[in-house]
Amino acid sequence: MENGAAPTAKPVIVAIDGPSGTGKSSTSKAVAAQLGLSYLDTGAQYRAITWWMVTNGIDLEDPTAIAAVAGKPEIVSGTDPAAPAITVDGVDVAGPIRTQEVTSKVSAVSAVPEVRARITELQRSLAAGAANGIVVEGRDIGTTVLPDADLKIFLTASPEARAARRSGELKGADVAATREALIKRDAADSSRKTSPLAKAGDAVEVDTTELTLAQVIECVVTLVEEKRAGK
Numbered sequence: 001m002e003n004g005a006a007p008t009a010k011p012v013i014v015a016i017d018g019p020s021g022t023g024k025s026s027t028s029k030a031v032a033a034q035l036g037l038s039y040l041d042t043g044a045q046y047r048a049i050t051w052w053m054v055t056n057g058i059d060l061e062d063p064t065a066i067a068a069v070a071g072k073p074e075i076v077s078g079t080d081p082a083a084p085a086i087t088v089d090g091v092d093v094a095g096p097i098r099t100q101e102v103t104s105k106v107s108a109v110s111a112v113p114e115v116r117a118r119i120t121e122l123q124r125s126l127a128a129g130a131a132n133g134i135v136v137e138g139r140d141i142g143t144t145v146l147p148d149a150d151l152k153i154f155l156t157a158s159p160e161a162r163a164a165r166r167s168g169e170l171k172g173a174d175v176a177a178t179r180e181a182l183i184k185r186d187a188a189d190s191s192r193k194t195s196p197l198a199k200a201g202d203a204v205e206v207d208t209t210e211l212t213l214a215q216v217i218e219c220v221v222t223l224v225e226e227k228r229a230g231k
């Protein structure tokens with residue numbers, strides 16, 4: 001160092017994509033907390049806009065109706081990994097966005113290009129404003145939202161492992177039914193025309209099937225640290 005000052009870490013942008021049940025949220029939150037970075041759950045944003053559409057009686061079978069109101073709700077996401085928060089028009093929706101009804105409808109809403117354009121803009125502005133850097137988790141972060149991210153991770157796991165984890169989170173929901181619902185949602189998310197769930201060409205794929213959450217976190221923390229060290 002020319003003046004002897006400690007080097008200041010450059011903000012690091014980490015994109016973590018993958019289907020549901022791969023441990024994306026738990027991993028992303030823990031990595032952000034451990035490294036002092038902000039955290040953004042983009043699935044929560046799509047769930048929040050879906051919750052607003054359901055609450056306002058929008059016909060979710062009709063993409064034109066969804067597109068027409070995509071700009072109406074004001075969605076505000078907190079970026080503290082210790083206390084992820086989300087509001088719609090000032091209402092705390094952290095609980096209501098996790099209901100079965102929202103989960104079953106979110107793929108239809110998030111496939112509408114006007115919805116994606118709106119939410120993508122919010123995501124980019126939050127990422128740009130994160131002073132220390134940010135971990136952003138979703139489906140299209142490395143491919144579309146932040147294609148210049150410093151590090152891109154794509155998490156995978158077998159359908160059985162994903163269903164077992166999700167039914168555990170849902171407090172003992174039927175594993176076979178959860179597996180079917182997951183496969184259906186992944187197929188919808190992967191086959192939509194606008195920015196589908198996909199692995200970026202330069203993403204590091206981590207198969208979490210045989211790994212504990214602690215091992216996945218350690219693996220991603222190491223990858224971020226190596227990136228920061230310029231390896």
Ligand code: DC
Binds near residue numbers: 107140185
């Ligand atoms: O991660 P999650 O299960 O909470 O995401 C809910 C839905 O949101 C998911 O089925 C697809 C959609 N989604 C998306 O289309 N793009 C993202 N970046 C994140 C989520």
